[in-house]
Amino acid sequence: MKAFLNIRFSWMLSAVLLVTASQGNAQTAPKKPLVVKTADGYKQAKYPGQSVPSPKEHFGFNIGDDYKLANYTQTVAYYNKLAASPRTKLVDIGLTEEGRHEYMMVVSSPENIKNLAMYKDIAQKLARAEGLTNQQALTLAARGKAVVWIDGGLHATEVVGAAQLIETMYQLISRKDPENMRILDNVIVLFTHANPDGMELVSNWYMKDADPLKRNTEIPTLYEKYIGHDNNRDYYMMNTKEATNMSRQLFLEWFPQIMYNHHQRGPEGSVLAGPPYRDPFNYVFDPLMITGIDALGAAMYSRLNVENKPGYTRLTGSSFSTWYNGGLRTTTQFHNMIGLLTEIIGNPTPEKIPVVPARLVPNGATPNPVLPQDVWHFRQSIDYSVSLNYSVFDYAARQRDEVLYNIYKMGKNSIDRGSKDNWTLSPKRTDAITQAYRNDQKSSSDNAGSAGDPMGWMTRGSDIPMKYYDAVLKNPANRDARGYIISADQPDFPTAIKFLNALIKSGISVQKATSGFSVEGINYPAGSYIVKTDQAFRPHVLDMFEPQDHPNDFLYPGGPPIRPYDAAGWTLAFQMGVKFDRVLNNFGGPFVKIPYGQIQVPPKAVVPAAAKGYLLSSQVNNSFSVANDLLKAGVEVYRVPKGAGGLAETGTFYIPAGAMAKSVLDKADAGLGVKVMATDEMPADAKKITSLRIGLWDQYGGSIPSGWLRWLMEQNHFDYSIVYPQDIDAGNLDSKYDVIVFVTRAIPPVGGEPRSNSMFYDRMPKAEDTPSAFQKMLGKITPEKSIPQLRSFLEAGGSIVTIGSSANLAYHLGLPVHNALVDKDSNKPLPGTKYYIPGSILQASVDPTVAAAWGMPADVDVNFDNSPVFKLDDDAAKKGVQPILWFATDKPLRSGWAWGQSYLKDGVAGFAAQVGKGKLYTFGPDITFRGQSHGTFKLLFNQFYGFTGK
Incomplete structure (x- = not known):
């Protein structure tokens, strides 16, 4: 069945386009290089007697020519030619999800290239700042070379990124002018291709049409095997191979002081958006991070102005901030690296700069506006990008010792803050100061925090005595943690190990206990892990363990909220359901430091020789993977509603003893860390389970949430098939599927169209304009054709799971549920001025006695992004x-921003509903969010088994 289950069209797309992709891409076949692998692990290709060719000599066109794109295969061939230069080292940093080699080209002067190991060592020592004095750091900074990261192609349909990477690389390798030579002498540049698979797919698709006017970059699948655009949301989790490859170079190998992440597109009426960025910035940053971004931003837009390249907007001119972690650019900022992002216009098919009157008047956000123009050529965007890159190179060359010392200084400041009592300021704490003072006043007319003069410009002073500041910011209970202890005896320790590995892959220092120990009266077993905050990357540590406190951010007082750049809260430990203790005082124990980058494996449990059978805890996510392996091997598996044999959790797995069961359990335990318990009797209420035929909805253009779900299913050994709208409309669904999953944005609202996750959803191409291999993906879910088929599927005994906005299906079916988030007077949805919760972590209550929630705790942290919340009718039961999930309090916020959260009290976030012989499972929160929300995975996994009785 799996032959059809793991449907991926990227290989098909490549095959369909292979012949046509070369049209207009003529190139001279490269001479076979002599590949040399050096002692430090690099690979260098030498072309005896051959000089470095220009892009046109290799590709047959200039980078930036209209209607021309190179694919990744051709680009790698060019990389090998550039590797002939003594200014380069070509590094294979790992394989992509589709099996291509991902390359990083290191460029500097020949002398620096010979001494890369020394300069890398200096960069590592300064970034980690361990055991260095200020004078030693100054000495290293004087000896070292600035390291700058330039990437491109992450979002593959943003084609400027990969193209500028090629052009900049060539110019830096070939130019001999004074500026270029100064840069090469003082800077080591890491040119990294961020998405090889995507470049191959998008470029081949664009070049497939002989008629240039028909060319477009709107490919029918995601441009990263699983997650498309979300490949820039994976850098504190590193689920994908590409994110892991690049994070290794950033956080374990090279530690660039400056990294530059190229994107598009710029805001309408401008050419590009760049640094500095709008508020809020994250409060855990060192101040040098923000001023460093300011300094680089000034260098970038100043250079463009000198070169008469207008149209750079910054600050409030765009939506980008430094609040969010998880992006290729943003995660580096939590590692004291000056992370830069630009979003530029540009396409090989010429476009225009439209008339946007609000962008035409110079202001602080856009000092030098660009004028509207009917034709904007691709090469113009390439030239802008090269200038921006050179502005960064030039800054790094001129301020080489400063950027090297400053990354040390930020790291040293972090170590110092983690080594003593420290209080982090945040909006809630500053608000607490004001509120405490006001509570003590007979009148609220004081001038503290006055709406008309919040900064005290007119009043010149505050009546708030220092004691109110001390009560909040010197309160011992409000101190930052000195460290976090992750006990080895928690319910789902294998998931805790996955959390720790995310930290380890991000360069965080982790310790492990060699024996049992006690801290502040709590005993911990051997094998527990410790993460101290006295380390250079402390901002990232705090960000993964502590709640984010996003400020109330409105366009004006009483006005609409301003949408965050991405999520407002994401605390990874909360998302993954990891149990940990915050320790506020210095502590020690029998701890050993794990070598940087050393991935941890859960302890291997010996499978006992069971007299009757085996038990697996349903609280452990990996138990589902083991159960799936057993079922595929033909072994009987049961679930016990009330737990058994010392395992109190609902839904415990029971496996009768047998040779095959023992063999599968022995093999499955490797790396999964699932503890297997023996039992002498079969639990009386055990229910035999079977694997169900699972269908996952997807659409033409690719759904990112559906892609994440494909990844999640494969990681946990579930088989599945892809279901497209045409499959739904054809009916007879019960002959193919037992359960169908609709991720968010699949089911349209009653009476309207959905907000699509795909750019193609509202402008689906015609079948005759679509290659035959992709025609089955066309179409969308409609009330007229699709909903009746889904109703029939349910009534016949099938199950459907809806996530996020696809909860609309409950309304289409006329179930006795209604939107809980409406104004009591008008019955209309609450406006943003009263209620707004963008991408945050909330705590919900769970009923673990319901089969859909077996193995869950009584309270769970959920990912909530203005998600559906329901009120059940009086006769709903x-x-x-x-009900499965609900909000029991008026303050469920755990991390992020929740304006008007009191409206959530008693609202139902998830429920199961009987529809004929089948069941609809509806979850408003995203229970599989970006492969990160391990704490709620079981709410999906539980629906993938059928019961047959004993």
Whole structure:
């Protein structure tokens, strides 16, 4: 069945386009290089007697020519030619999800190239700042070379990124002018291709049409095997191979002081958006991070102005901030690296700069506006990008010792803050100071925090005595943690190990206990892990363990909220359901430091020789993977509603003893860390389970949430098939599927169209304009054709799981549920001025006695992004509707921003509903969010088994 299950069209797309992709891409076949692998692990290709060719000599066109794109295969061939230069080292940093080699080209002077190991060592020592005095750091900074990271192609349909990478690389390798030579002498540049698979797909698709006017970059699949655009949301989790490859270079190998992440597109009426960025910036940053971004931003837009390249906007001129972690650019900022992002216009098909009157008047955000123009050529965007890169190179060359010392200084400041009592300022704490003072006043007319003069410009002074500041910012209970202890005896320790590995892959220092120990009266077993905050990357540590406190951010007082750049809260430990203790005082124990980058494996448990059978905890996510392996091997598996044999959790797995069961359990334990318990009797209420035929909805253009779900299913050994809208409309669904999953934005609202995750959803191409291999993906879910088929599927005994906005299906089916987030007077949805919760972590209550929630705790942290919340009708229970998740309090916020959260109290976030012989499972929060929300995975996994009785 799996032959059809793991459907991926990228290989098909490449095959369909292979012949046509070369049209207009003529190139001279490269001479076979002599590949030399050096002692430090690099690979260098030498072309005896051959000089470095220009892009046109290799590709047959100039980078930036209209209607021309190179693919990745051709680009790698060019990289090998550039590797002939003594100014280069070509590094294979790992394989992509589709099996291509991902390359990083190191460029500097020949002398620096010979001494890369020494300069890398200096960069590592300064970034980690361990055991260095200020004078030693100054000495290293004087000896070292600035390291600058330039990437391109991450979002593959943003084609400027990969193209500028090629052009800049060539210019830096070939130019001999004074500026270029100064840069080469003082800077080591890491040119990194961020998405090889995507470049191959997008370029081949664009070049497939002989008629240039028909060319477009709107490919029918995601441009990263699983997650498309979300490949820039994976850098604190590193689920994908590409994110892991680049994070290794950033956080374990090279530690560039400056990294530059190229994107598009710029805001309408401008050419590009760049640094500095709008507020809020994250409060855990060192101040040098923000001023460093300011300094690089000034260098970038100043150079463009000198070169008469207008149209750079910054600050409030765009939506980008430094609040969010998780992006290729943003995660580096939590590692004291000056992370830069630009978003530029440009396409090989010429475009225009439209008339946007609000962009035409110079202001602080856009000092030098660009004028509207009917034709903007691709090469113009390439030239802008090269200038921006050179502005960064030039800054790094001129301020070489400063950028090297400053990354040390930020790291040293972090170590110092983690080594003593420290209080982090945040909006809630500053608000607490004001509120405490006001509570003590007979009148609230004081001038503290006055709306008309919040900064005290007119009043010149505050009546707030220092004691109110001390009560909050010197309160011992409000101190930052000195460290975090992750006990080895928590319910799902294998998931805790996955969390730790995310930290380790991000360069965080982690310790492990060699024996049992006690801290502040709490005993911990051997094998527990410790993460101290006295380390250089302390901002990232705090960001993964502590709640984010996003400020109330409105366009004006009483006005609409301003949408965050991405999520407002994401605390990874909360998302993954990891149990940990915050320790506020210095502590020690029998701890050993794990070598940087050393991935941890859960302890291997010996599978006992069971007299009757085996038990697996349903609280452990990996137990589902083991259960799937057993079922595929033909072994009987049962679930016990009330737990058994010392395992109190609902839904415990029971496996009768046998040779095959023992063999599978022995093999499955490797790396999964699932503890297997023996039992002498079969639990009386055990229910035999079977694997179900699972269908995952997807669409033409690719759904990112569906792609994440494909990744998640494969990681946890579930088989599945892809279901497209045409499959739904064809009916007879019960003959193919037992359960169908609709991720967010699949089911349209009643009476309207959905907000699509795909750019193609509202402008689906015609079948005759679509290659035959992709025609089956066309179409969308409609009330007229699709909903009746889904109703029939349910009534016949099938199950459907809806996530996020696809909860609309409940309304289409006329179930006795209604939107809980409406104004009581008008019955209309609450406006943003009263209620707004963008991408945050909330705590919900769970009923673990319901089979859909077996193995879950009584309270769980959920990913919530203005998600659906329901009120059940009075007769809902009689009609077969059963709550699974709900908000029991008026303050469920755990991390992020929740304006008007009191409206959530008693709202239902998830329920199961009987529809005929089948069941609809509806979850408003994103229970599989970006492969990160391990704490809620079981709410999906539980729906993938059927019961057959004993």
